[in-house]
Amino acid sequence: MLTRRTLLRLAAGASVAGTLRPARSVAQDAAWSKVIEAAKKEGKVVVYNGAVGTPALPKLASAFEAKYGIRVEVLEARASELRERIRTEQASGKVLGDVSHNGSTTTALQLTDGTFQPHGSLPNAGRPVAPFAVDDHRVPIYVIPYGILVNTDMVKPSEEPKSWKDLLDPRWKGKILSDDVRALGGGAVFFMVSTQKMGKEFHEKLAQQGLHMNRELRGNYPRIARGEYPVYVPFTLPDTLDLKGLPVKAILPTEGLPYVRFDGAIFKGAPRPSAARLLLDFFLSDEGQLAYANLAFMPVVGGLESKIAGDARGLVSEMKPKLLGTTDPKLQDEMLKLAKSIYK
Amino acid sequence: MTTREAVLHPVRLWSGRVWGRHAALGLLLIVVAFLTAYPLAMLVYGSLHSTPPGAAGVFSLDGYRAMLTGANGLVLVNTIGLSLVKTGLAMVLALFLAWIVARTDTPCRDGLEVMITLPFYIPPILTAMAWGMLATPKGGLINLAWTGLTGSREPLVNIYSYGGVVWHMMQYSTPFLFLLMVGAFRSMDPSLEESSRMSGASPWTTFRRVTLGLMLPVTTSAFLLSFIRGVESFESALIFGTPAGIEVITTEIYQLIHHASTPDYQQATALALGIMVLMFLLVAWQWTLLGGRSFFTVTGKGYRPRVARLGRWRWVTFGFCVLFFVVTVVLPVGQLVVSSFFKFFGFYRWNMVTTEHYAAVWNNRLVWRALGNTLLLGLLGATATMFLGGLIAYVLVRTKWPVRRVLEVLAWLPWMMPGMVLGVGFLWAYALMPGPIQLYGTLWALLVAYVTLGTPLAVRTMAGAFAQLAHDLEECSRVHGATWSTTFRRILLALAWPSFAVGWILIFFIILRELSASILLYSVGNEVLSVVVMRMWTEGKAGPVSVIALVMLALVFLFRFAERRLVRTHLSA
Numbered sequence: 001m002l003t004r005r006t007l008l009r010l011a012a013g014a015s016v017a018g019t020l021r022p023a024r025s026v027a028q029d030a031a032w033s034k035v036i037e038a039a040k041k042e043g044k045v046v047v048y049n050g051a052v053g054t055p056a057l058p059k060l061a062s063a064f065e066a067k068y069g070i071r072v073e074v075l076e077a078r079a080s081e082l083r084e085r086i087r088t089e090q091a092s093g094k095v096l097g098d099v100s101h102n103g104s105t106t107t108a109l110q111l112t113d114g115t116f117q118p119h120g121s122l123p124n125a126g127r128p129v130a131p132f133a134v135d136d137h138r139v140p141i142y143v144i145p146y147g148i149l150v151n152t153d154m155v156k157p158s159e160e161p162k163s164w165k166d167l168l169d170p171r172w173k174g175k176i177l178s179d180d181v182r183a184l185g186g187g188a189v190f191f192m193v194s195t196q197k198m199g200k201e202f203h204e205k206l207a208q209q210g211l212h213m214n215r216e217l218r219g220n221y222p223r224i225a226r227g228e229y230p231v232y233v234p235f236t237l238p239d240t241l242d243l244k245g246l247p248v249k250a251i252l253p254t255e256g257l258p259y260v261r262f263d264g265a266i267f268k269g270a271p272r273p274s275a276a277r278l279l280l281d282f283f284l285s286d287e288g289q290l291a292y293a294n295l296a297f298m299p300v301v302g303g304l305e306s307k308i309a310g311d312a313r314g315l316v317s318e319m320k321p322k323l324l325g326t327t328d329p330k331l332q333d334e335m336l337k338l339a340k341s342i343y344k
Numbered sequence: 345m346t347t348r349e350a351v352l353h354p355v356r357l358w359s360g361r362v363w364g365r366h367a368a369l370g371l372l373l374i375v376v377a378f379l380t381a382y383p384l385a386m387l388v389y390g391s392l393h394s395t396p397p398g399a400a401g402v403f404s405l406d407g408y409r410a411m412l413t414g415a416n417g418l419v420l421v422n423t424i425g426l427s428l429v430k431t432g433l434a435m436v437l438a439l440f441l442a443w444i445v446a447r448t449d450t451p452c453r454d455g456l457e458v459m460i461t462l463p464f465y466i467p468p469i470l471t472a473m474a475w476g477m478l479a480t481p482k483g484g485l486i487n488l489a490w491t492g493l494t495g496s497r498e499p500l501v502n503i504y505s506y507g508g509v510v511w512h513m514m515q516y517s518t519p520f521l522f523l524l525m526v527g528a529f530r531s532m533d534p535s536l537e538e539s540s541r542m543s544g545a546s547p548w549t550t551f552r553r554v555t556l557g558l559m560l561p562v563t564t565s566a567f568l569l570s571f572i573r574g575v576e577s578f579e580s581a582l583i584f585g586t587p588a589g590i591e592v593i594t595t596e597i598y599q600l601i602h603h604a605s606t607p608d609y610q611q612a613t614a615l616a617l618g619i620m621v622l623m624f625l626l627v628a629w630q631w632t633l634l635g636g637r638s639f640f641t642v643t644g645k646g647y648r649p650r651v652a653r654l655g656r657w658r659w660v661t662f663g664f665c666v667l668f669f670v671v672t673v674v675l676p677v678g679q680l681v682v683s684s685f686f687k688f689f690g691f692y693r694w695n696m697v698t699t700e701h702y703a704a705v706w707n708n709r710l711v712w713r714a715l716g717n718t719l720l721l722g723l724l725g726a727t728a729t730m731f732l733g734g735l736i737a738y739v740l741v742r743t744k745w746p747v748r749r750v751l752e753v754l755a756w757l758p759w760m761m762p763g764m765v766l767g768v769g770f771l772w773a774y775a776l777m778p779g780p781i782q783l784y785g786t787l788w789a790l791l792v793a794y795v796t797l798g799t800p801l802a803v804r805t806m807a808g809a810f811a812q813l814a815h816d817l818e819e820c821s822r823v824h825g826a827t828w829s830t831t832f833r834r835i836l837l838a839l840a841w842p843s844f845a846v847g848w849i850l851i852f853f854i855i856l857r858e859l860s861a862s863i864l865l866y867s868v869g870n871e872v873l874s875v876v877v878m879r880m881w882t883e884g885k886a887g888p889v890s891v892i893a894l895v896m897l898a899l900v901f902l903f904r905f906a907e908r909r910l911v912r913t914h915l916s917a
Binding site for chain 1: 866
């Protein structure tokens with residue numbers, strides 16, 4: 001039972017805490033101001049980007065430059081190439097890159113390699129909403145969910161596959177075009193997540209459908225639009241906005257959407273650590289998140305829906321509650337092996 | 345000592361400067377070793393070590409052990425079979441086209457010569473997309489026409505097949521081989537063929553025994569270059585072979601590097617080095633084939649190449665060249681031109697007509713910066729490579745320097761190594777280079793890599809040309825008091841100028857398209873066009889990529905025109 005004395009003690013404690021919190025906040029603000037000041041002195045930040053060709057990063061870079069006057073230079077290459085580049089740079093002591101912008105699996109593997117340094121405290125670190133969270137080294141930035149693409153001239157609305165399991169219907173035999181599930185990329189993400197959620201039996205049956213697999217992601221959309229195949233999996237859902245005007249439709253399967261997350265982290269030995277830290281924090285700001293969300297990439301921070309522009313807003317809202325799961329770096333090799341054994 | 349001996353033994357001739365000559369040759373060897381042996385040594389290290397250079401690990405033969413499997417044997421047979429078939433077919437086609445252009449009175453030969461070479465300059469990814477649309481079994485335009493005309497339910501062609509891979513590879517091999525051989529056909533002294541005819545040989549026997557016989561250095565070199573390139577080719581196999589279950593060595597290496605959760609550089613480098621050894625055996629076979637024989641076709645005597653009068657058949661040969669042009673250029677390039685004016689590549693509707701791709705390229709600062717860097721690297725790289733290649737070729741063909749075989753091997757090596765692995769070798773070599781010179785992260789890293797990549801082609805081109813030049817030409821110059829450098833420049837290079845120009849253009853465009861090394865060596869501010877094109881392609885911007893390809897084709901016309909003007913001016917002078 002609470003006594004009067006206890007209550008007074010609690011009240012006193014709360015009062016002290018109340019006076020201390022702003023003081024800590026002020027101290028944090030001062031410390032962060034120093035980071036900003038140092039970042040401005042560094043003048044630029046070099047990002048190694050594994051999301052090759054993403055239109056969002058240049059937009060984010062412009063917003064960052066406009067806000068802080070710090071130039072963002074982006075070097076793009078495939079994930080494996082960036083991984084070896086930075087490893088070699090660190091081994092030779094000639095580190096050129098500051099920030100990694102790459103898929104969560106590659107980032108996790110690089111973390112195991114010891115590629116990153118802790119980013120320290122970030123004012124926006126608490127903003128991501130579950131299941132996304134900042135840890136000592138990594139900052140989640142955005143998410144790409146996958147669904148199904150169909151040709152609307154070939155597939156009547158009543159026949160559209162509504163779920164992943166609908167693809168097992170005999171009517172789709174020989175009619176599904178797929179990103180190669182035996183190689184890293186969207187195909188592997190789809191395979192890994194759907195195997196974990198629906199069991200390998202799902203893929204054993206899907207393999208019987210005679211999927212036409214290739215690794216030419218960007219060449220596949222026109223093939224669907226031209227009617228070469230009626231169905232494509234796994235479709236990068238944010239690309240829906242780019243395909244407007246073509247006879248295609250994106251479908252969000254009822255079981256949910258496998259997704260890949262992109263993370264940011266600071267390279268060990270980064271020549272511009274303060275600018276890198278500032279950019280990492282900026283990824284989680286409203287401006288940073290909207291650079292992605294306005295192109296229908298899913299933000300990791302909540303409460304932005306009303307600020308997202310045009311068509312992207314509806315798609316992001318639709319995708320958000322349907323996230324199914326993402327890849328587990330520890331299982332990647334095992335899953336690739338399984339995919340090869342099922343899809344021979 | 346006679347002048348001929350002097351040419352064969354230049355070191356003895358310049359005995360007063362013998363150490364200077366030794367030093368110059370030694371320097372040449374060091375430069376070539378730095379360019380080729382150093383990155384390859386890094387790859388050898390990678391193949392023998394459990395981790396890449398700079399990382400803690402142990403030495404082991406695991407990479408080579410993993411290479412020696414039955415599955416890899418099958419992949420090797422597939423790879424060699426594919427390359428052999430495509431090189432053989434392309435060789436026959438290229439020889440025929442070169443003969444038509446250089447040795448017959450077929451109309452419009454100048455124009456045909458430029459047109460036949462155009463497919464070489466179109467980015468493979470775009471022709472792949474075009475042929476995907478034309479020859480896919482489901483809805484490909486050729487198959488639609490076939491089923492419409494015949495009522496057949498079976499498609500006529502399937503690009504996703506062994507034949508499809510060969511066909512797509514031939515798009516590049518044929519003009520490449522044609523470019524390498526047409527000059528040699530043209531510069532042949534007809535008196536040799538006339539002697540054969542006068543001795544009673546039939547035209548076919550003369551063509552086979554004399555014409556082709558004298559062209560052995562050029563044809564075998566061209567065949568080898570094309571065959572090896574076929575073994576290392578990647579795009580055709582990845583795009584058209586993988587969906588049909590056709591795996592080749594490069595797709596295996598690609599899988600090991602880019603599609604494993606932890607890139608397996610040890611096995612990838614071991615596999616690439618294994619291929620290199622096999623290719624080297626082929627080159628050694630060529631040395632045996634050509635060893636000790638003379639192939640002089642250009643002598644001090646004046647002559648004009650004999651041109652076969654074909655009569656009415658000249659219109660047939662003309663039609664054949666036009667057909668080749670239509671199939672390999674008009675179809676894919678036509679698609680590029682049309683697609684560049686539509687919102688979506690290959691999707692033609694009136695409401696989708698646009699010029700936005702041209703505006704996107706025009707307003708893209710990165711494209712212009714990359715174009716500037718690429719042109720600079722192309723001009724410097726092609727020129728430096730051809731001069732270096734010319735020097736190496738001279739030492740190989742015109743001297744008896746005992747170490748010249750080492751030089752030849754070193755100059756061949758980069759051609760035998762798949763690009764995506766050699767690119768890793770460059771990265772390791774330049775980034776981990778000891779000493780004060782920082783190459784990694786600069787534009788010069790790209791230049792050095794490009795010179796390395798182009799050197800084998802430059803050496804083969806120039807060696808083939810030098811092998812055809814009789815010694816009397818050089819002797820005359822020397823007798824009249826010209827120095828070695830003047831003789832090299834005014835006689836040898838001048839007479840080999842058509843080959844020099846062709847080699848220059850080939851290397852220039854190889855640099856323009858090179859991606860494997862560029863992606864690992866470029867840095868911010870030093871972007872090159874191939875990297876920007878790759879970015880755009882990955883982003884799905886096939887339209888702007890088409891526009892850039894058309895700009896590249898315009899450059900081809902410009903350079904070919906300039907080269908032909910230069911050749912004419914130079915030769916007439």
